[in-house]
Amino acid sequence: MTDRISVREAGHGTPLVLLHAFPLSSRMWREQLDELPGADGSEARVLAVDLRGFGGTELGDDEPSLDLLADDVALLLDRAGIERAVVGGLSMGGYVAMALARRHPDRLSGLLLADTKASADTEQARANRERVAAAVLARDSVRLLVDEQVPSPLLGATSVRERPRLEERLRAMVEEASPRAVAWAQRAMASRPGSLDVLAGVRVPALVLVGEEDAITPPSDAEAMAAVLPDVVLTVLPAVGHLSAMESPDAFNWAVRGLLARVGDFD
């Protein structure tokens, strides 16, 4: 476990832990930190985590594994005095949320899986991750990642066409990532197991959310997760790509408020 986990926090209501996409940081959750606590802060206590190597959290020396990131989240909950939280992740953050559901199911009061998938990587996807990891380390630069991912496929076609400032914001975030963290996360994601069996055992309310134009984890991946989760709402956001929380924050937050209400009823 890492000793220093950097977190952005807002509000004092239902605990909601948000786990960012690759290769971003807690900065991607700006609109969720601003809006989800509500006017008086009582609707949610949002904790946006910097996963290892990203934002303000050090990478450390452990071998790559998403399980370590899930254990980091459990440790963070311990330190914050939170027994159970709604845990939400977008893409890589979703993989970590599923690892948490496998390793620490009793820490969940609700589950949000946004623009992510429960399947393991194909051999081809693993080989591609290793290509990127080796290249960024060899060049000591994340330029290749910026060139291959920004604006597409990270952003949807509508955002690329209509939201130029979002592209700038995204580019700055990706450029901030460290080559070591990028390589570590690629290798950690490559070795993750499939999680459909874990999702079938989730006993808390879940929200599966996906952008209609998501080219990385398309709606079919969301449908596969929703098909096995026992208590689930599936929401498809129109005119939105992979980074739904950034591309359409109002619609994203509206759907998350619905999950928070269901968790309240469930408790």
Ligand code: MLT
């Ligand atoms: C992400 O957005 O976190 C990545 O696209 C996830 C992945 O590479 O599988």
